[in-house]
Amino acid sequence: MSTPPDVEDLIVHHSDSLREALECIDQTAQGICFVVDTGGRLVGVATDGDIRRGLLEGADLSDHIQSVMETDFVSLPVTTDEKDIQSRLSSKIRHIPLLDEDGRPVDYACRSKYRSIPIMEPHLGGNELSYVTECVETSWISSQGRFVEKFEDMVAEYCGVPYALAVSNGTVALHLALEALGIGEGDEVIVPDFTFAASINAILHAGATPVLVDIREDTWLLDPEATSEAITDRTKAIMPVHLYGQPCNMDEIVRIADENGLYIVEDAAEAIGSLYHGEHVGNIGDVGTFSFYGNKTITTGEGGMVLFQDEETYQYAAQLRDHGMSSSQRYWHDEVGYNYRMTNMQAAVGVAQLERIDEIVERKIQIGERYRRELSGVEGLTLPVNIDGRKNTYWLFTAVLKDEIHIERDELISKMKMNGIDLRPVFYPLHEMPPYQKYGSSHFKVSSYISYNGVSFPSSTKLRNYEISNICEALKSSLEANRIMGITK
Template sequence: MNTSLEHFLLPVNSTVQNALKVIDQNAQGICFIVDEFQRPVGILTDGDLRRAFLNGTKLQDGVEYIMNRNFTVLPFDTHTDIINGNLNQKIKHIPLVDQDGRLVDFANKFRTKRIPIMQPQLSGNELAYVSDCITSGWISSQGSYVKRFEEAFTKYCQMPYALAVSNGTTSLHLALVSLGIGAGDEVIIPDFTFAATINAILYTGAVPVIVDVDLTSWTIDPICIKKAITPKTKAIMPVHIYGHAADMDVIMEIANEHQLFVIEDSAEALGSTYHDQPIGSFGDVSSFSFFGNKTITTGEGGMLLFKDKAVYERAAILRDHGMSKNKRYWHDMIGFNYRMTNMQAAVGVAQMERVDDIVYHKRKIAQFYDQALRKYPSLQLHGEKDHTTNSYWLYTFLIKESSKFNREELAERLAKNGIETRPTFYPMHSMPIYAKYGRKEDLKNSIYISETGLSLPSYADITMEELENVTAAIATAFTTIAFNQIEN
C-alpha cells in the first residue's frame, strides 16, 4: 500500500503532469509540494487540478502556479485530539513537520482507523442475556434462550417449526438428511454461492448439479433449473445471494411439477422478502447462518425452518445424536451433535429484538451507496428485482468490462484510504474439487459476477461520515482515471 510519505511528495519545480502521477500513485487525491529542504510550501488536490484544467491549465505548466499555499500544517508531536480536531470535510490531510519545518509525516482519519467490511452490532441486551446464562448455570444446549430464539424466528419468518443449530453449514446438512436426501440423489444449486452450499450436499453422498445464475439478481436461473432436471433429481437449493431473493414463484412451480424438495439457503437474506413474504418461508426447509458477519449474529450458529412437522421432528432427533425423545441414551438413528448453546441463543434473542432496526439501517446504507454510485456508467449495481426487498447483507456491485480499471485496482485504491472491501465468491465450478459438477461453458453469468464484483463496508451502525468517505474515495478513483485519460 502506497501510504508512506514518499508517495505524497512533489518538488515545487514539478509540472502538473508530475502531480497527476503522484496523486494516481497514492490514490488519496492529494500531493504535498515541498522545497529543496523538504519543507512544505503548498498542497495540491485532485479538486484543485480539476478546477485548474477548467481554467485552461496545461499538463506542462508548473504546480507552483496552481498549488494551494494556504493550508494547515502541524508539528509531528501534536496530540491526536488536536489533529483530529483540525481534520474535517475540507481538511482531510495535514502535513506534520519536525522542529526545522521539514515534512516528516502526515495525518488523516484513516491512518488510525479503518472502515471494516462488516462488524457485529451488539448494543442491545446481548451482555445481559449472556450474563443471565452464566449466573443461572445454563450455558450449554439446555436452557430457555434456545427455545426463545426458535420461537422468535418462527414468528419473524412466518414458518411453524424452527430448530437452532451450531452453524449455517450444519443446518444445510441437517436439512438434506432430514428430507431423506442421500447417495445418488441429485440436488440443483447455483454456481455463484459460498462453498457451504455444495459441501452440505457432498456430506450426504448426494450429487450437486451446478447451474448458472440470473445476471440481474445473481440468484439461480429457473431456466437453467429446468434444463438440469433428471430422473435422479431430488431437490433444488436456491441461494438468496447477498440478500437478494431468488425467483421463488417459478422455482416452487418447477418443484411442484417434478415433485422436488426445495431447501432455501437463506444464510445471507434474513429480512429480505419476495412478494411481501419473508425469505425462508417458501421451501420445505430453509437455512440461516449467524456467523459474525451475518445480518444478525450469535458468533457461530444457524437456524432451520420447516413446514412439515414430521420432517422437523426427524431433524430434532438427528440434531441431538439421533437420541430417542422417549428413552434417554437410546439412539434410534445415527445422528449428529449440531446443537446451539444457550449462550449463543441468548445473543440471538437479543439480536432478534432489534432485527427490524438492523435491516432498516442496512437498506438505508444501500440507498446511500446507490445514490452515490449510479452516476458511474461502468458500475452495475445489485439492486432489487420487482416484488423483492433486499436486506443487503453486503452492499455489492459489479465493475463492467467497459471500465477503465478493474476490481483489484479499485480495491487497492480503497485500501490505501483505510477502506476494507471484499471480492465476490469464486464460482463453485472453478475450484478443482467441484469442477466435475458443472460445465464452464454453461456458467458465463456466474463467472462474470465472480470476476467483477466488489463488496463495500455494510455494517448496520456505519456512520454517515464513514459512508461519505467510502464514496469520496471511489469518486477520487474515477477522477484520477479521468486525469490519466487527459495525460494519455
C-alpha cells in the same frame, strides 16, 4: 458518534481568552483548538490539557490563549498525500492541521476521520451482555437453558414459519435440512455456481450429488431456466441461494419444483429479513436455513437456524441434531445422528439480536439505498437490481464493474484499502475450484463474469452516512483517476 466538526469550528484567534478557547473545545469535543493570528495563519494549537496546566500555573480565564498555546506543533500542507497524513497520526498526535500556501488552516486530519472501515461489524449493544451474563451466573452455558427455545420461537414468529430449529452454524443447518428430507446417495441437488462454498459442501456431506447451474445476469442468482434444463430423474431438490440479501425468483423455482416433484431447500444464510412478495425468504420452500456467523445481518457468533413447514420433518431433524437420540428414551438411538446443537450462550446473543431485528434490517436497507443513490450514474458500475415485490436487505452491498471500466477489480480493492476502506471481492465460481470442477461446466459465463468483476462494499449498521459518502467519493475518484490516465482493463 456524530460527524467530525469542520475546521472552522476548531479555530480561535490568538487574542481570544482561555474561556473562549475552552468553550470551543467543549463544543467540538475534539480536545483541541487551532490558534490563528489576525491574517488567519496558524500560530499555535491548544489542548484542554495546555489550558488546564496554564490555569494551574497562575493564568486567568480572561488571559489570551496565546499565553498558554503550544507553538511547537505538527502541521502539514493540505496537498499532502492521504497515506502520509495518516502515517503521522498517532496516539500522541491525534489532530494535524492542514494548511494552505499561506499557512492558514483549511482542513485537519484526525483518527476518526480515517477510521478504517471494515466490511462488516456485528450490531451488538442491546441485551447481549446481560443475557450471556445470566447464562454464566445460572450455569446454563451448554445447549440446555431458556434461551435456545426462546430464540427458536422468536425466529419462527418473525418469519411466520411453523417450526424453527437452532443449530451450531449455517453449514450444518443446510446439511441437517437435506438429511431430514432424506436426501443422500444417488440423489441430485441443483445449486447455483455462484455462492459461498458451504452450499455445495452441505450437499456433498449429505452424500448427494450437486448439480451446478449458471446464474442470471440481472440478479446474479440461480437461473430458473438453467435449473429446468438441469433436471434429471435423479434430481431430488433445488437449493436457491438468496445471495447478498437479494431474494431469488421463488415463483419460478416453486413452479419448477412442483412440476417435477422436487424439494426446495432455501439457503437464506445471507438474507434474514428479506421478503419475496411479502413472504420471508426461508419460509417459501420446504426447508430454509440462516447463518448467524459474526458477519451476518444478525449474529450469535457462530450459529444457524433451520425453518420447517412440516412437523414430521422438523421432529426428525430435532432428533438428528441431538445424536439421533430418541426423544422419549434417553440414550436410546434410533438414528446415526449429529451434535449440531446451539449453546444457550449463543442463543442468548440471538435473542438480544432478534429483539432489535427490525432496527437492524431497516438500517441495512437504508445503507443499501444510500449506496444506490450515491453510485447511480457512475459510469461502468452495475448496481444490484431492484425488482418489484422483492425486498433486498443488502447483507453486503455489492456491485459489478463493467468491461468498459478503466480499472481491474483487484486494483480498485487495493486502492480503496489505502484509504482504509475494506472492499471485498465476491465468491469464486464454484466450478473453477478443484473439489467442485466435476459438478459444473466452463460454460457458466455469467457466474465467471460476476465472480471476477463483483465487489462488495462495507455494509455494517455502524456505518455513518458521511462514511458512505466518503466511500463513494473515494471509489469515484479512483475510477476517474484511471479514466484520466487512459488506463484500460
